[in-house]
Amino acid sequence: MNKPQVPDFLKNIRVVLARPSHPGNIGSAARAMKTMGLTRLYLVEPKAFPHEEANVLASGAVDVVENAIVVSSLAEALADVSVACALTSRRRELSTPLSTPRETAPELMARARDGEQVALVFGNETFGLSIDEVEQCNRLVTVPGNPDYFSLNLAMAVQVMTYELFSHSGVSVDYLKPEDRTATLGEVDSFCGHLEAAMADVGYLEHRNSERLLRRMRTLFHRAALQREEIDILRGFFKQAQRFADGTLPPRKKSGD
Amino acid sequence: MNKPQVPDFLKNIRVVLARPSHPGNIGSAARAMKTMGLTRLYLVEPKAFPHEEANVLASGAVDVVENAIVVSSLAEALADVSVACALTSRRRELSTPLSTPRETAPELMARARDGEQVALVFGNETFGLSIDEVEQCNRLVTVPGNPDYFSLNLAMAVQVMTYELFSHSGVSVDYLKPEDRTATLGEVDSFCGHLEAAMADVGYLEHRNSERLLRRMRTLFHRAALQREEIDILRGFFKQAQRFADGTLPPRKKSGD
Numbered sequence: 001m002n003k004p005q006v007p008d009f010l011k012n013i014r015v016v017l018a019r020p021s022h023p024g025n026i027g028s029a030a031r032a033m034k035t036m037g038l039t040r041l042y043l044v045e046p047k048a049f050p051h052e053e054a055n056v057l058a059s060g061a062v063d064v065v066e067n068a069i070v071v072s073s074l075a076e077a078l079a080d081v082s083v084a085c086a087l088t089s090r091r092r093e094l095s096t097p098l099s100t101p102r103e104t105a106p107e108l109m110a111r112a113r114d115g116e117q118v119a120l121v122f123g124n125e126t127f128g129l130s131i132d133e134v135e136q137c138n139r140l141v142t143v144p145g146n147p148d149y150f151s152l153n154l155a156m157a158v159q160v161m162t163y164e165l166f167s168h169s170g171v172s173v174d175y176l177k178p179e180d181r182t183a184t185l186g187e188v189d190s191f192c193g194h195l196e197a198a199m200a201d202v203g204y205l206e207h208r209n210s211e212r213l214l215r216r217m218r219t220l221f222h223r224a225a226l227q228r229e230e231i232d233i234l235r236g237f238f239k240q241a242q243r244f245a246d247g248t249l250p251p252r253k254k255s256g257d
Numbered sequence: 258m259n260k261p262q263v264p265d266f267l268k269n270i271r272v273v274l275a276r277p278s279h280p281g282n283i284g285s286a287a288r289a290m291k292t293m294g295l296t297r298l299y300l301v302e303p304k305a306f307p308h309e310e311a312n313v314l315a316s317g318a319v320d321v322v323e324n325a326i327v328v329s330s331l332a333e334a335l336a337d338v339s340v341a342c343a344l345t346s347r348r349r350e351l352s353t354p355l356s357t358p359r360e361t362a363p364e365l366m367a368r369a370r371d372g373e374q375v376a377l378v379f380g381n382e383t384f385g386l387s388i389d390e391v392e393q394c395n396r397l398v399t400v401p402g403n404p405d406y407f408s409l410n411l412a413m414a415v416q417v418m419t420y421e422l423f424s425h426s427g428v429s430v431d432y433l434k435p436e437d438r439t440a441t442l443g444e445v446d447s448f449c450g451h452l453e454a455a456m457a458d459v460g461y462l463e464h465r466n467s468e469r470l471l472r473r474m475r476t477l478f479h480r481a482a483l484q485r486e487e488i489d490i491l492r493g494f495f496k497q498a499q500r501f502a503d504g505t506l507p508p509r510k511k512s513g514d
Binding site: 230 | 261262288289291292293294316317318347348349350351352354355357359399400401403404406407409410412416417420424426428429430432433435438482484486487
């Protein structure tokens, strides 16, 4: 299976960092974005930018940092945007609807797919988003987490939010899966028949509740999602054991004899 | 609404870092865990631990770092575990089932709820998990992401995986929402009636397609999820305008006159 492509419409989703203090966080945020297929980064009044540390922490996402657009107000970053999500973990006395990344992701992806511009707005590391900044957005988004320790750092919040969007992109991880060689139910049944024959041949079913024992084995191997190759290995082993039992093969000397 | 509690059974889920090189990553991973309600950290042969940098990056999660259990083999960290997930982004020629965090989270949470021990196993920052380490796990988990830049760092991977688990914990963010004061459909209808009356009183409906215009307004205000307080503000404004229109109030002087 070939590597899938990141959908082109993800370019309609931007990450906006409002007044970031630490250039390292800009780099980490850029890296987080790129791992989830996003590339458009806006920086509102960054304290220090460009900066060596941003590039270092961006790792392979230096292109995102280098293409970042620096603006002097949040309004500028949002001028052509139709849905702006303010990421916040504080209780806000606002009527702006509050939702989780998971609840809001399908709508954001649908709008981006339709060509609308979508923004994810993250506040300063220490102070979060100001009330003025929040009021310029038309959605509040809160990452669910430990109510007693809600201390997701800036780049982590970017990672979770962009992961959530990406998980609605339809890009699957199937290309990482090896070719499926799961045995069919018929193959498993026939394997269980061989197991029963081998058990009978070596006298293992005598003086035992063979019906119950074989039922357990059948359940085990149906549950185990056997691969064809595993069946081949086990059948080879059974055959060898059967050859000793029927005298086709002479007994082997024990090692050490 | 009161702050919800993190469910107690999350203590049955541990994070295992196999051979971490950078103490800072141990700290960041601990912080990520705690934001998602996890506390049990196992370190297999950490290169440098304990270490000042781990504590610094842990921020408010120093307790998780301090309670971390250092072991000398992955087997030791998994001895009492029934489901161990190897986090990996490489194609592996193994028949171990591969799934995404979202696909696997419900099962992991159900097992932890039943008292089983669950482990999330993360490999070294540079080399990932070795084949030996992966074979000690009974699940493969891959975070979906950009197939052309899959460079989620260690703590980011911990954050995404633990976020995914937490999102199945049933702990909602509702406690952050202000009290719901959404107007009912009846209140919105009655508000629209007032709007119509006010428009009529100021003569705005004359010579216009009033039916179509009022239908648009009704649609707008039903869509807007009006709050009661917003209705009160607008009704107050309408009343004031009506008082000028019917002569109850004398015309005001323009500012500057």
